[in-house]
Amino acid sequence: MTTRWLTSEEQRAWRAYIAASHLLEDAIDRQLQQEAGMPHVYYSILANLSEAPDRRLRMTDLAERTKITRSRLTYAVTRLEKDGAVRREGCPSDKRGSTAVLTDEGMTLLERTAPGHVDTVRAALFDRISPEQVGQLEEICASVARGLEGDDAQAPPDDVPWRRRSPGPCT
Template sequence: MTSPWLDEEQQRTWRTWLAVSELLPRALDAQLQRDAGLTHAAYIVLAMLSEAPGRSRRMSELARMANQSQSRLSHTVARLEERGWARREKAAEDGRGNVAVLTDAGWEVVRSAAPGHVAAVREGLFAALSPEQAAALQDALAAVLDRLDPDHSERAGRG
């Protein structure tokens, strides 16, 4: 029978993961707020739209890609609409769903914010790792992700 508790190494790993999963997003959010005046959550939405054909995605797919609930995404897109960086339209193919569309102004925001964001990711995550550690981290995170999302339904377009 397996112990109900984590062993010492598992506990250290778990607590380290908790700290990193709190501190890294906070650092990325602070950098984006300071340099571009937007939240990390908003930047991810803009980035996912910028990578899409026609700079548009169905709201349901965008929610999965941005790791946001449909409700939170709706609020995020509403704030982007207020700034003129995105708009919502009915889906052309079936008219039932909505798509979010990146505007030209939103595209410019992504283009200007991306270099600073990439530098912050590189500094906050990869600068502390050797190439071998980065590869091992990728392998470990992929294994955890495959366990959490075996059918890839929660990572549309990313898996």
Template sequence: MDTASAPARAEEPRWLTEEEQRVWRSYLHATTLLDDHLDRQLQRDAGMPHVYYGLIVSLAEAPGRRLRMTELAMRAKITRSRLSHAIARLEQSGWVRREDCPSDKRGQFAVLTDEGMEVLEQSAPGHVAAVRQALFERLTPEQQKSLGEIMQIVAEGLQPEDARADLPWLR
């Protein structure tokens, strides 16, 4: 048989071990449940999904409660089109407004309004309580430290400098 004309055989995948599969599935199950728990809490108590709450928090923490839209998309780890849709919904609620960037005619800022800040101040205590109950109260201080270190390693590995073009906020 002529091996030069034979299709290149794909390398066999390195399958997860039983323990790795258990850890992976536990991670997926827990993060799905946690995301749903926090989303339902914020929908019930503040009338917004978790991703919108995160946008409002980012704006509240920014100087002048304003961020360029691209910076906000980067912080939220979402596409620019998803951000644009979210900001439109937050504008309808009166919680955010857009402003043109004076130095860049194509750029825009998202600005947290006083009403948006008030909604954040009202919803933050319930959200913090939900996070604390769902995560931190279930872990020892050592487990919390380990979880933080592990998640930092994972996040750093998923944001290498040479892969920036494929990050959601650049799409």
């Protein structure tokens, strides 16, 4: 198989993407650490739980939504449990499964932190691009995500840690 090297234009686009994504993640992490003492991934866990029915998600589903490994999620949820933001419950229909639940304290933390987070995202990203570019960014990112999720769907479950098959909702 012959390597398809990046063109000069693709190389510039790739490097610009890498620089922008690293700087954006750094800006978001810095703001969240200063305001709430948590990294972006912890905020994402709280945000995903806040949007779920009854503010609860099976751990495997939460790992898939946040795109982190189950072991990293377990570590993060343990830390959030110690802070009182999340609690874990067993799954009656699957003794090996567990559910993460956003507590009232966690919801309060999220509500207190969200305005600064949104301000940071707006200042770091959306204030720097035109409304037309917002639509283009969404289209590009959605296309890449769909393609990669399609690739993941073809991979064995053990190769994609957050896509391991869940037996279904806890009931």
